[in-house]
Amino acid sequence: MSLILGLLLGLAALAGLGVVLSRDPRRQVMAMAANGLALTLLFFALQAPDVALSELTVGTAATPLLFLVTLAAVRMNRVRQRK
Amino acid sequence: MSVLPWLVAAWLFGVGVYGVATSRNFIHLIGCLSVCQSSTYVLLLSLGYRWKAVAPIFYDHPPGTLAVDPVVQALVLTDIVVGATITALLLAMALRVDAKHGTLDPQELRPLQGEGH
């Protein structure tokens, strides 16, 4: 059991680093979804199902979606400004 | 192994702050802020964990079996809501800043300093 927890903690640390190092916002959204998934697995291993469900819905689905829509709106602004 | 979660929490906070300090795009910066916040999730939940303990949901196993700390989980639930609200507000602000200034790079967005008298 402690091996799985150790691995998941390491995975969470790496996923966090992945989000920070992916400088391009579009790629960062994918990294954030992966980070949300890594945290969800860690929370399930830490016997916290409520928090894992919440992290899954918010951290992996809702927040990356908001990022994607913001990026789409920003790109549309740029196209309009260039006109 | 006994100090790994605390170090991972400190690592996530440090990486998040590094991301915010060196970011050249506000949307990337907001992503790094959420990494900085995930350090508090890891710290709090690891504090509540106990070896050989089950989840604090006494549906499958009878009440009284050794369970992890539910108070910490309630705190992290509130914290996840905090994260969602701050991210939503920051993204809305970033959209407005982009619509007005046409750029999302903090370097170019420095507020004008009204100095000199």
Add this chain to the structure above:
Amino acid sequence: MSPRTRLALLCLAGACLTVPIWKVAQALPPFGAPTGAYGPAVNALGPPLRHVSNMVSAVNFDFRGFDTLGEEFMLLCAVTGAVLLLRGTRGESLADKAGIIPGRPRERRADATILICRIFGPLTLVFGLYMALHATVTPGGGFQGGVVAASGLLMVYLGEGYETWRKLVRSRVLDVMEAGGALLFAMAGLSPMLTGAAFMQNVLPLGAFKDMLSGGLMLVENVGVGFAVAGGFAMLFLEFMEETRALKSETQE
């Protein structure tokens, strides 16, 4: 400061902090060791006193229900602020159709997508309702159920397209749903005070252990949180999506 000096200062300060962080990590109780009596006390008192099996919901909606009330109004605050920011300067120049980025081909939705979304859209809504209603029994609660229900609404966008989604998801309905949910939570807290009990004291009949309707006042609060969160997140998705609409001028071309 120039980026290089900023990075140098950050590394210097980080180096200074590594020693204290290590000392604190050593002094903290080892991972997995019991910490304090609050958690075990809640685990021991939850089932007998409140007939609920989900201790996290017991803490969230009863022992420390006041925190969740604050959290609920924080969400209300953020959604109002975000909506204000986005809707404030949009003006009337936007058309009802989704914006198109020139040069990108616009494929029609595949039939498979439409079919899957028509099946899983309502299914996600029902699953969200299930999670919100079984808060006191199984993992999940008003908050998680609300977010699942809000993302269930997005299935409509994925399957049917932007115009149908905008017609189906009314911002006025979401506004009332969100404020109504928060108001229901506040009233659920205030009403026990009318009977002389403390704020948010569980005065309703507690129901049977492991039964869906157990937990008395906790269920009412859960429904309030479920409505507020579903309305709040759906409103966020709607307002952010409104930013991607096409300009009226673009649709005339």
Add this chain to the structure above:
Amino acid sequence: MLTQLIPLVVVGPMAIAAALLALAHVLPRYVPDVIAIATALGLSAFCGLLGAYALNHGPLTYWFGGWTPGRGVVLGIGFGVDPASAALAAFVGLLFAAAFVFAWGYFDEVHAHFHVLMLLFLAAMVGFCLTRDLFNLFVWFEVMSVSAFALTAYQLETPSLSGALNFTVTNSVAAFMMLGGVGLIYARAGVLDFEALGKVVAGAGHDPVIAGAFCLLAGALMIKGAILPFHFWLSDAHAVAPSPVSVIFSGAMVSVGLFALLKLALQVFGASADSRFLMHGLFIGLGCATSVVGGLMAWGQRHLKRMLAFSTIAHLGIMLIAVATLSATGVAGFLFYAVGHGLVKGALFMIMGILLATKASVDELDLKGLGKDIWPAGIAMGLGGLLLGGGPLGALDTGTRLVHAAAIAIGPLATAAIVLGSALTGAAVLRATGRIFLNLGPDPGDEAEAPSQKDQEKADRPLWLMLAPCLLLLLLAIVPVDGAKLIVARMAGVLASPRSADGAPPLPGTSLVLPCLSIGLAIIIALLDLFRERLPRPLVSATAGGTQIIFRGLKVLHSGLVGDYVVWIVIGLATFSIAFAFH
């Protein structure tokens, strides 16, 4: 019976805000304004009543959910209504009422969203003052921050909207640090109630976990209290926030942050030698540095809102010196100072709103000599400047004298910093008043074109409607409150030890010398600045050279970049840990 109604203080405004949001579309035009003013005044009166009741019968305690701690472990969340917290909550309610009157008709097109956000801001601040649970303190800290973020970004046309982003990011990092501190102390104590935490901390002796928790909590509250080196966000936030919101930021939010630091240092970390060492050593140094840097930056500003923001930072440094002494005199001085400063700074920010509404600018050089037609605002601004500089009347003066009495024990450095801080801020405001309303000072010539943003707030509001709350606040600021020194001393005593029933700690005599010194210095600096060209040439070039070097250095530090601000936060935490190394 009174204790039964304590939750209404917080849940009342929140329920009204939710109802306003739900009915926003159907309410006629001015109904939200009236409801908001009534709520704020009612809340202020009720808090005052609670404070008076608590003064005679000892601090009241209210347990939510009926979870009174009987089984040894504190299960529920409690409110600890001691007289000092209730008095501060009453002051916050009053300031909100004045801000609502000032904001009458300010926002017409958006349905009541401003009032919803402000009522939530009010409820969060009152909850922040009254709670005795550490995580509940974090929740109210967060609700306060989120409503403040939404309110700063409310003004969509301001040029420096990125100031709202800087404000949001820095205060969010503060929230994460605070939660880290809550986690650490929960790891050691396993409980979240202040009193129970205090017992555990007393028994723990020298413990890195408790020291770490104190560093994180103090750091977070000092970010909210805008203390050096965490103060950078405040001037950006003020430059972008609408005027009624700035009245609350500088008037109440920042001083409530320091009040929470005081409450934690007294009730939770009172017995830990580490935190006492940090308070008496590093924090007093930070207070002095903040006071001087804030004063210098305020004196160098031409954007009036930024000038008042840096003046707030300077006075927060002085309040931190009072808090860090942890003596009864210091605490009593802090309470007077927070209320006095809040009243004066609220009035000054309302004058900024008047200038924005009538003159469409807050740039001192652009407004030179244009203030003739709104001369009452000039009188109010002059009076505000005199009070800030150390004028010998009202709550701010009593507070300054008590802080001086408490700071004497620390050493001449603290006293000099306090005098210099208030003198510089008073001089800045007096100079601006002289230039705008009396047309004094050199004609700007080429400097006038220096880049300063064009700002505009809704213009068609009557002048008397904006001036009435401002004059009310100033009137309250000059009411002599020396008689209340005994009551406030008892409040300070109860705050330090809620359980003990001993009488009020004796307050030493306070001299008038130092405040008069600082107001004299303020007037001299202002006059020197206004009549610069009449002075002999070598004297001017010498002082000009000196100030140029200082300002170039300070301007580089106040860069407006959120990356710098976050690095400064980490540097601040590093200095805390280095200070511990000497312990």
